[in-house]
Amino acid sequence: MSLRSPLYSQRKPLLLVAGLLGAGFLIISLLGYHAANTSVRDHTLRMLYLNLLIGLLVTLAVLAILYQLISSYQRRIDAQATLDSLTELPNRRGFDLLAVQALHEAQREPQPLAALLLELDEFKRLDSTHGHIASDQLLTGFARDLTDSLRHSDIVCRWSGETFIVLLKDTDGQNGLKIAEKIRQRIEQQRYFCSGKELRVTVSIGLTTLQGEDTLHSLLSRTDHALQRARQTGNNRTCVQMPHSSYE
Template structure:
């Protein structure tokens, strides 16, 4: 024990143990960077080899001698593989079994056919000195990551110094072998003491350099990420500034940030909006929907009624997305007044007769089907009337199509004035019009249509030859239990035909 206590091996073991602990900490705190894991594994493997060799010195067991030397060289090889991993190069994994295996063969030979111990030391040192040379080469030759160049040079030169010391140890061992010098106490051998006095310090310095290289890369990546984050924030700010939609960041339902377009949309200064609840930008009826959209944050657009600072409302399109893993939300608001007006205009064109402003045939039939279904469900009365202007072809032939068009327009206007809010009125084709009268009995419908017919008789329409008057024939049908629209039209058409046969200018009820 006293010999071990005063042996440089104990000091070397302590230094390597401290290095292994440091490498373990470096690996833990630098994850997921590649390289430190190899350095940790190599350092602990090297310590295991030293402990096995110390067991050999205490017991004289040949097996511990073989395992100790082979494991130490394997640890050095594993540690140096980490340099390749750190630099993003393919590690020469073959060096681990090659170095450990070569040393194991030499050691076994030594126990089978004893040779000079100095030759043994020389062979061990030659293998151990050759291992760092590959790592030195890639460290000194690497051109990527210029920011790491100085620390790479530091580590490379230090490992080169370690390799030269180890190879010098091998040369001294060969010299002593050739001179037939053999030390009974290897601790008195220069080749034995050389690595403890010079090699291990250089090895520890190299490990410190590897730690510095790792920290330098972490710092470089952090600075790069900071620059990217700053550039991203700048791009986001510019995007917010040039976007033609209101963009705002919301947290806990309150506005954290907003772009200039939001000021234009809501006629409020940005400073007034910050810190205010997002709900103040929408109508009171939209608040529950807004709360649900903030919770979902699915990024899909939704139509909503927005409210300006002066209390005026406008149709808006709202999309809310989660900004990151926090509770912040990115909200986009667009004024869609123009789009809504265009939709209304398109709907009007698709459902309205362009000459008279009444519903067209397709729109009437779609809505009439709905009213028929409702009437059947509720067992409510419903009437349908076909209206045909009398002798309209003669008006066109005598006064021209412009007068004929004016007759159609004024008749349509009169009908729409006489119609109730729930009635459907449409131009069904040419001079033929149609009324659908929900919740109306046959008697009430007849009375309404008579009033319309009498009003038309008092209407004078300007024409080049003087004002003209027109009349209308009307066929009225009342819906039965299972009538569909096609059948109801047929019944009303038959009543209209009978009105014409009976002299026109009359309302005829279907029998």
């Protein structure tokens, strides 16, 4: 999947045009300057080619500035396309890019990989009771605590609304369960101060591990089934859907 904007595709043609212009101007200028040197009397021709050379330098400077502007704009577009504006975590599109690479690496090695799907319990009730601003602050605080509970190598994103997803690299089911419980207990004990109010929240978690034949869809489908079981059996718990794994 590519996140490149149409502007990105213009950068190589822009550089090609700049290179051709530069080469053409340089050749003409050098030939003209050489020709002018053979006849000192032709001062006008000499000045003409000197002006062409100056024009070349100005053109290259303008193209360089334009290239930097396009690159900066492209970086902003990429960030907006792959990051959640509220939590600053990767969004669903950003997760897809990271997850495909993580699955490929884990299956190629092979290495264990655990997936967690987390959902804040009764979030809609909290939202209707305390308002959207408090809910946004709660989500931001939860995202921060979730990230702090993980390693830098792990992948975490805001999947949608109050749902988050985590890929734990080089982690089997047993260790994944320990991490999930550590997160769940931390959130249960945490206090969030949102819009002058102290809010408490719990989280339900679904867990599974990567299998050799898995696609991203099948992996996430199992985490979703595990999460639904956690919600149906009372919330604030971790449920596991763990097929046979060679890593355990």
